Amino acid sequence: MIRAIPSSKFFLHVCAKQSAGWVLGDFCRLVALQLCSSGSIRRAMSFSPKRKGTYEEILHHRSQQSDVGWSLRSYTPPQYRYCSPRRPIDVGTAVLASPIIRHTVLQLSEEDGSSVERLEQEAEAIVKEMGHDLGMGAIRLFAFVLSKAWRRIYKAIYVNSEHLTKLQGLCKDYPVLLLPSHRSYMDFLLMSYVCFAVNLPVPVITAGADFMSMKGVGSLLRKSGAFFIRRQFGSDKLYWAIFTEYVQSLVRNGDAPVEFFLEGTRSRAQKSMGPKLGCLSAALEPYFKGEVADIYVVPIGISYDRLLEETLYAYELLGVPKPKESTSGLLKARHVLSGDYGNIHVSFNAPISVHEYFRAGVDRSVHATLPRYMSSHSVEEVACTQSLAVDVLLQQQKAIVLSPWSLVAAILLQHSQPGGMGVAERSQLEGVGVAELAEEVHWLKLQLENFGGRINWPGGYTTEAILMDTLTVHSDLVSVSNENRVYLKHVDDVKSKNAALDPVTMATAVRHLTLALYRNQLLHVFQNLGLVALVVTGSQENEISLEDLYKKFMFLRNLLCKDFIFRPCDVEKDFNGVLLGMKHTNAIVQENNHILVAPSVNKCTVFMSRMFEPFLVAYWVLCQFLLTHNRASWKIRDIIEGTQGLEAAMLNHGMLHHYEILSLELLSNAVNGLIHCGAICREKAANGNPSLLAKPFELSKVATEIASMVTVPTCDDAAAYVKILAVPLSAKL
């Protein structure tokens, strides 16, 4: 049976940029529906107790209180002690009157002769476009509506309370930056909802300007604390100045915590992306300049048992349009209300004092001889900011509470035989027994916990019970037959803009990628383990010296640096740490300074290396693509699309079987990783546009190195893929 996935009904239109509008548009409809529907359906809470460990449930716990009562309750969050209270509109006025804006306007007028009045008008327009309009009215309305709506689709929202008391105190003494992970549109509303629920001040939030254009929604978001930043404003000095001053004005006066997403955008692949530093360095400048005593940075990990956007993300990652829905918006909303999206976990990590963090590395007194409005970051400040950003991402990952479904997804994606049919295929055709799956899940859960992952695993239930629960939540992806076998559901054929991709391949890819999203959520736990496993299982020798292992480990870290978050300075520490862990769990056997290969190729290392294999395969195909196409310079887009086409062809011919390698994000990371390793180099073309130059020698070195670790098509296949290449690509390139 082909069943539409409820979340897909949220997203009428294809384009990722427009999808935001639909999510929120649907929320408005939800509101309408909620207001006329009578009462809410409360779910059984068996797997979602009110309190577990340090986590407290905030969606249901007000049994005596009505939603109206709750949303109108007295709400007195702590306030920054040096805050001079002001209306949102006053922020804009203060920004326009600030020395830096006055200075920038004068400077620009001197540079290009445009009149000061015109520039001032421009500045005013930018501030107007940017400004938030946070008010308790909108917050209370959201609190009311979301309580109703979410209780329909979520079993529970858990918030960990261990750092909340401290955080409430800190909000009084210092400006606070809330830095949540960003994996769903929901994050934004969720954070404000959580803050309201746990009596933290509701934040102002940096949002992408694409939300803004949506009628009605834009102003609703402004009222709930969003301020809008254009995605691209590279060399616009005035815009840059206004943006930084706007953020800094909020930090300096501590009107409210400032929330933004370090990764810049939603991580569609569900694993952390490299940090964007613009907002963070702007927000930290008041500390560097001594305008505030300290700033506290709070990493927050948000995880959803099931994503509202799961299929949308799969389509976006493949770069294909999503099929249009025909039913009306209201009906869709009604459909969503019947969906089951499991739990949400919001984990506040320990707040980081910027002062303590920078104490040793930064001398703030270097700013003493320049006027304060002159923006300047010392080399040390830039380096420390970068390092803080990476640490925050790592903390977010650490805080994230994984869903058992991530384990299931990882297992379903595993291929039983290299080159053969994977569980994913099997589970579509013949299914996997629940008991078999439960056993695997249990094993993977142990590994996860051994290597520091956190998982939502309610006590007192058997693995099978937990498995069945999570399978129910994801019944749009999998079904359980009467014979207790798990089947993967079929997806419609998918048409792609890229002519090289045929609809059947893409349909399989959508299914795989949807699973990969959830698998990706747990990869950070195993990222170092996986790299060691790749080296060990790929080895042709009887033993590997630690030195060689370390070299190859380094190579992989460098190569995969855009796909995973590593602290470059911690490479040795991470290496030793993971070896120790692997020895303790008998995943590797070490004698003197050597790893013995035969006993070290075992269930754990094989499983882990297979989990990371697709990444290397994609990198390898990309290398092959560049090596077989002799061009003086490349655009990144051409490389990615060409490689995607090549991958599709190879998948069609059965030479490869990891459909997730078609992900555009993965390929883009691969290009950047190869740039980092020096196999591709950036240069400026004659017309001034940036272009890329492939370096064949380095590329083939990387390809050979990869081929030594994972299974890739052999040389015999070479003729075949060159033939494959010739057909679809000649038309395009």
Add this chain to the structure above:
Amino acid sequence: MLNSIEKSRKCHGKVDCHSTSSQSSVTGSLPKRRQDLLKWNGWGYKDTEFILNEKLQVELTGTRYKLSGMVLPLLKDWMLNNFNVNLDYVRPAQPEFSAADLPSPVINKPFLEDLQTSGLEHSLDCHDRLFRAHGHTLNEIWALREGSFNRIPDLVAWPTSQVEVMQMVQLANKHNVVIIPFGGGTSVTQALECPSTETRMIISLDTSQMHKILWLDEENLTACLESGVTGKEIEQRLASRGFCLGHEPDSYEFSTLGGWVATRASGMKKNIYGNIEDLVVLVRTVTTRGLLEKSCNAPRTSSGPDLHHAILGSEGTLGVVTEVVVKIRPLPECQKYGSVVFPCFQDGVSCLREVARQRCAPASIRLVDNEQFVFGQALKPENNSLVQSFLDGIKKAYLTRWKGFDINKMCVATLVFEGTLKEVEAQEKRVYETAGKFGGLPAGEENGERGYFLTYLIAYIRDMGLQYGIIAESFETSIPWDRVTDLCHNVKDRLRRECKAMGMQHEPFASCRVTQLYDAGACVYFYFAFCIRGLSDPVKAYEEIESAARDEILACGGSISHHHGIGKIRKKWLKQSISGVGVDVLQSIKRTLDPQNIFGNGNLFDAAVPISKL
């Protein structure tokens, strides 16, 4: 009178020709045996201290101050509430040291013989020596009350004139003996501490017997004073002739003119009279190479870098300041206190900034923060009049209820106006008008006056605190206007934070005031106190916290010091403050003027010490 001035001008400072001033200078305000008049182990006069009377109320003893003999009924509770102290927990000071408790003097025999032959007055008495072993830095007072000294001066000398100072310096130079000039002894930077590694004999050169006004020139409004004269003495004697100097640092009862020059002192009324560098016309300094002086009393010269500035702030490392020609002013017709309350500190700072912008500051204007405002209220003397307390209640209600002031945020600016009646009226009007623009309300003369009295009594209060396990200290800085408020917030935060990091259970008292206004910035003065119960080494804890606070000050764009100086406690930041080249310049001046490091008190930086002749 005119005659005598003519005469004094001719004698060029050699003899005091004026009979009245010569009479009053027979005994200076500081006797040779200072410990007879002043506390040996605390601040100020022996007869003046804060005690808990039998009713367990704080009372100020003696008769010297306006509050003397009065009861301060609110102070004890303020202390109990702010420091979590317990009156049962007392840390009494140790009994006075006997000779056996003190390091025995290092004697350079040939020097001592020469000194005895010369007839210069001196003493080897252990209490005389101990009194000159310290200033009033916290750890020095602590050493007196609960600790001990490794090194104290070996001999105290009392020259009575520049000529005698020159003799002393020559002798010291000849025998390679260290001289540490000692004025009022009010240093708070450990500048008077004897370097513990010094093996040579150390002479404390006490200038207190050089306290004469050598001449006074009414036409040019200048006076030549000997360097050992205290501020209070100067003002009293000049006042009797209808003049004033107008230099009133908080320590002015005890600190001396020479000390002011040596530390680049700043006076409370600098807005009218200027800081010490603005007041001096000519400075005579005895160095090991001879007398350093200028040739005329001209108001300003262009003759290469101003050598006065090498001496100003030299902290006793280059020589002994012996005579100073200063500017004097006719006594003002009228002096009036005033005060303004502001809803919050930021408003107060904005107002002060505006006053500085308009250059309409009265003689003194100081803004104290909320903590100090509350503390000031706790210093109100006992009120016997029902009417008065009723009125106080109404005032408070008016501010908080009617004007919406938050008692936990409001702060007060204290004012001193000086000039002719008309001038004072005009100043008052302008200042109160400006304050009004920032939400300030005039709060009466009494509040202002109490604010200034607090300044003179604060060190006495510190002594009482020590008795109950509270240690307190002050430090200061100067900073551009746009950073003043942030500096105050950040430094107070840093103090609280460091205390917490040391495991202190109770928040410290961290407070500040803006005390001086300049065109480009202000001077900020911090008070900091905490309860030491449970700390194994309270003084070390204090020093670490102050050091962290200074780092914070520099990070905020503040200076290493506005007027206290470097001494020994801030040496580590000197290079950062004036660059490596700057330190080299100072080093080379030191090498030229004092190659043997006779003036070896070790302030500012570590001088390259020559091989000892002993």
